[in-house]
Amino acid sequence: MNIQLNRPIRNALISVFDKTNIVEFAKKLYHRNIKLISTGGTANLLINSGLPVIEVSSYTEFPEILDGRVKTLHPKIHGGILNRREYDEAVIAKHSIFPIDIVVVNFYPFEKIIDNQKCLLSDAIENIDIGGPAMVSGAAKNYKDVTIIVDSKDYNYILNKLDQHDNSLRLETRFKLAIKAFKYVADYNNMIANYFYNLTNKKIDNNLPNVINLKFIKEKDMRYGENNHQKSAFYIQSHKTKSLLADLKQIQGKILSYNNMNDSDTALECIKEFNDPACVIVKHANPCGVAVNNSVVNAYQNAYKSDPISAFGGVIALNRELDLVTVQTILNNQFFEVLLVPSVTQEALDIIKFKKNVRLLIYNYNQWQKSNIRFDFKNINGGLLVQQHDNIHIQNIKFSVVSKFKPTKQELNDAIFSWKVVKFVKSNAIVYAKNNTTIAIGSGQMSRVDSVNIANMKAKHLGFKIKGCTIASDAFFPFRDCIDIVGKIGVKCIIQPGGSIRDQEIISAANEYNIAMIFTHIRHFRH
Numbered sequence: 001m002n003i004q005l006n007r008p009i010r011n012a013l014i015s016v017f018d019k020t021n022i023v024e025f026a027k028k029l030y031h032r033n034i035k036l037i038s039t040g041g042t043a044n045l046l047i048n049s050g051l052p053v054i055e056v057s058s059y060t061e062f063p064e065i066l067d068g069r070v071k072t073l074h075p076k077i078h079g080g081i082l083n084r085r086e087y088d089e090a091v092i093a094k095h096s097i098f099p100i101d102i103v104v105v106n107f108y109p110f111e112k113i114i115d116n117q118k119c120l121l122s123d124a125i126e127n128i129d130i131g132g133p134a135m136v137s138g139a140a141k142n143y144k145d146v147t148i149i150v151d152s153k154d155y156n157y158i159l160n161k162l163d164q165h166d167n168s169l170r171l172e173t174r175f176k177l178a179i180k181a182f183k184y185v186a187d188y189n190n191m192i193a194n195y196f197y198n199l200t201n202k203k204i205d206n207n208l209p210n211v212i213n214l215k216f217i218k219e220k221d222m223r224y225g226e227n228n229h230q231k232s233a234f235y236i237q238s239h240k241t242k243s244l245l246a247d248l249k250q251i252q253g254k255i256l257s258y259n260n261m262n263d264s265d266t267a268l269e270c271i272k273e274f275n276d277p278a279c280v281i282v283k284h285a286n287p288c289g290v291a292v293n294n295s296v297v298n299a300y301q302n303a304y305k306s307d308p309i310s311a312f313g314g315v316i317a318l319n320r321e322l323d324l325v326t327v328q329t330i331l332n333n334q335f336f337e338v339l340l341v342p343s344v345t346q347e348a349l350d351i352i353k354f355k356k357n358v359r360l361l362i363y364n365y366n367q368w369q370k371s372n373i374r375f376d377f378k379n380i381n382g383g384l385l386v387q388q389h390d391n392i393h394i395q396n397i398k399f400s401v402v403s404k405f406k407p408t409k410q411e412l413n414d415a416i417f418s419w420k421v422v423k424f425v426k427s428n429a430i431v432y433a434k435n436n437t438t439i440a441i442g443s444g445q446m447s448r449v450d451s452v453n454i455a456n457m458k459a460k461h462l463g464f465k466i467k468g469c470t471i472a473s474d475a476f477f478p479f480r481d482c483i484d485i486v487g488k489i490g491v492k493c494i495i496q497p498g499g500s501i502r503d504q505e506i507i508s509a510a511n512e513y514n515i516a517m518i519f520t521h522i523r524h525f526r527h
Contacts, residue, residue, distance in 0.1 A: 006168035007145055012102040013081070014038045014046070015056075015072060015132065017109060018152065023049045025104070025155040032167055037100065039071045040064065072131040081138040085145045102147040102158075102169075103139040107132045107188055114195050121199070128192055136181050143178035144171065150184045187215045208375075208386055223257040232258040251344070252352070253359030259284075260315065260338050260359065266424055267317035267340060268363060273394070273420040274319060279303040283314040286444070290421045291437040296320035297329055302437040304333055307458065313337055319365060322348045331355065392522060394420060400519045402498065402507050407516035410435070411470055411493035415518055418472035419495050423524040429474035430455050432466065432491075439464040448473065452482045456489065468492050474524040476500040480509040487513030497523045 012034050016022055019042065026036055026046050038046055039056035046053045057063050060074040080100035083092050092099065107129040114124050139148035147169050149158060154177065161173055197211065216235035225232035234256075248264070250256070256264075267282040274292050279299040281289040289306035293299040296318050304311055316330065317340040324347040330336065331351070339358065342365035352360055378385040394416065401407065407415060418433035421441075425431060430442040430451040440459035442451030452471075459466050467490030476499045477483060483506060486494070491513075498519035500506060510517040 005144075005171045006165055007085075007101060007147070007171075007174070008168045009034055009101045009147070009162060011035045011037065011080070011098055011100050012104060013072075013077070013100045013135070014104040015040065015042050015135070016104060016106045016152075017129075017132075018106045019045060020152040021155055022046075022104070022152070023051075025152075025159070026051055028159055029102075032162060034102075034167070040068060069130070072135055078134070078138055081135060081146055082142050083145075084142070100139075100146065102149065103135055104149045105132050105135050105139075106150050106152075110188065110195075111191055114191075124195060129188070133185050133188065136185050140178040140181040140185075143174045147174050148177050148181040150177075150181050154180075190215070208388075212384075212386065221255075222261065223255045225258045230258075234261055247364060248340075249362040251349070251360040251362060252356065253338075254357050256338070256359060263315040264317075264338055264340055264361070267315050270421065270424040271317045271319050273423075278319050280317045281306075281311045281314050282317070283310045286426055286441070287421055287424050287438070288314060288441060289438055292417065293436065297323075297326040300326060300330060301333075304330075305462070306438045307441070307462070308334065311336070316340065318342075321345060324348050324351065327351050390423065390524065390526075397520050397522050399495075400521070401516065402503075402519050403510045403515060403517040405511065405514055405516045407470075407493045407518065411516060412518075414470035415472065415493055415495040418470055419520060422472040422474045423526070425474065425526065427474055427525045427527055429472075429524070429526065431472045432459055432464075432469050433472070434464075434469040439466070439469060448475070448477065449481055449485070452485050456485070466490055470495065472496070474526065476503070476523075477506050478502065480505050483509035483513065483515070487515060491515060494518070495520060497521060499523070 012029050014022065014026060014036060015038060022042065023045060027049070030036060030051055035054065036046060036051060037054045037056060037059060043053050043055050056072055056077065060076045062074060064071045076095070076097050079092065079095065079097045081103060083097070083099055085099065108127045110124065110127045110129070113119055113127045136148055136150060139146045147158070149155070158169070161169055214237070216237055219234045219236045222232035222234060224230060262285050263282045266285050266287070267280045270282070270287055270290065271278055271280045276292050277294065277296040277299050278292045279290070279296065280287055281303050288310035289303035291299045291302035291306065293302060300316070300318065311334055314336055315338040316336050318326070319342065322339070322341040322344040324345060327348040328351060330339070337359060339360050340363055341360070342363060344360070344362065352358060374389060376387050376389050413436065414433045417436045418431045418438070421433070421438060422429050422431045425441055426444040428445050428448040428451045430448070431438055432440040432455050440455040442453070442455035445451040445454065456466070469491055470493040471486055471491055473494070473496040476497050478500055479502060483494070487509065493516045494510060495518040498521060507517060
């Protein structure tokens with residue numbers, strides 16, 4: 001294959017739904033003495049802009065029919081695209097077909113149509129493009145002679161190449177664009193297949209689909225992966241119009257790393273559980289300090305005091321504007337990697353800008369509150385584990401007090417607070433809370449007893465009074481040993497899922513220590 005082989009561009013076929021920059025591109029093609037062939041709305045747009053355009057129906061001598069369903073499906077169009085310049089000249093001449101050298105096509109917006117909750121099946125069907133994929137596949141197949149463009153971002157690239165090679169394009173350029181075009185068609189067909197399969201699957205049962213076709217596009221490279229010898233990048237799902245993490249606005253600081261993004265996701269998911277002023281500090285994808293208070297600066301101070309050692313180098317998320325007092329308090333207290341806020345005052349910006357390496361990011365609080373991830377994915381050897389995201393809201397949980405002692409109003413508030421936090425702590429997870437503040441967190445242990453003991457040790461080390469506090473457990477207690485431990489140090493309320501075969505034994509232990517016990521009947525394992 002001679003990659004230096006050029007093909008002159010004389011005739012261009014343009015038929016696009018997304019008309020971004022198409023008029024400007026077509027004008028620049030015309031000024032390079034390239035004839036324009038077009039159809040439907042694209043032709044009307046180009047003609048109204050003053051460009052001489054050969055309409056497809058005039059060229060094929062066959063009108064658009066079936067309400068526009070059939071426009072370009074004609075031998076003179078596909079013959080012009082698919083003819084091999086070295087072999088098919090006689091056939092082309094016999095049928096008065098002229099070679100189409102460049103095809104500019106993009107498809108009906110099927111993805112946007114089906115993302116609308118009010119989309120009917122009939123709407124989806126009418127937005128399945130037939131002629132477009134046929135032209136794109138044909139042009140990509142015949143890349144040796146034809147250039148295919150499916151992305152408006154490539155317009156300037158093509159114009160520059162035309163100028164470099166005297167209105168010709170090299171084979172390597174055509175091949176590169178053909179690869180992109182085949183991927184574009186494949187992704188489009190997968191999206192349609194997924195839509196119909198999921199539509200049918202929902203009617204049959206409520207299980208996960210048998211086949212999952214995903215398309216993610218690289219949004220940005222990370223500094224590195226979990227370790228600095230691992231490369232990493234952040235990808236967004238292509239058919240989603242909004243990507244919450246992608247929409248984070250970085251005001252200052254170094255490029256984010258894989259761990260920064262992972263911790264930021266946990267911090268934002270956790271903080272959206274709270275409506276009052278709140279602060280969440282995350283380290284290694286675990287909350288290490290969480291607090292709700294009457295002001296965001298007080299919430300931060302309490303969250304930081306929960307575990308100042310772990311907070312070092314962590315990610316901080318606030319759900320209120322970052323003001324001068326709060327940023328000064330944070331900077332005076334600790335070193336941190338990332339600060340996530342919904343907005344920031346100019347006074348605060350003037351202070352934090354002197355910490356150039358600190359990553360300050362703005363997130364859309366209202367948008368994040370509405371986020372609802374459908375599936376979680378985990379790559380394992382030879383496959384993919386898929387599950388529904390744990391997005392159950394606390395308002396949908398039916399709490400039941402199972403002990404003979406009832407929680408006080410403050411204990412109930414702390415129980416709800418700690419239950420919101422424990423959802424984001426790695427299992428086995430134990431959260432100690434008092435006055436809407438975490439005072440100790442035990443996480444990631446193989447034994448729930450170890451998580452309880454670690455939390456005890458941390459609370460005592462920091463001088464917290466455990467007596468009268470509430471604890472949350474992400475899963476049931478299999479034995480009464482944990483209840484004995486926390487009962488002896490004065491815990492007065494426990495919130496846990498329940499469901500153990502020894503539940504009655506656990507409840508009896510709580511009664512022995514005058515502990516109020518609440519069952520949620522919902523587990524929050526996080527591995």
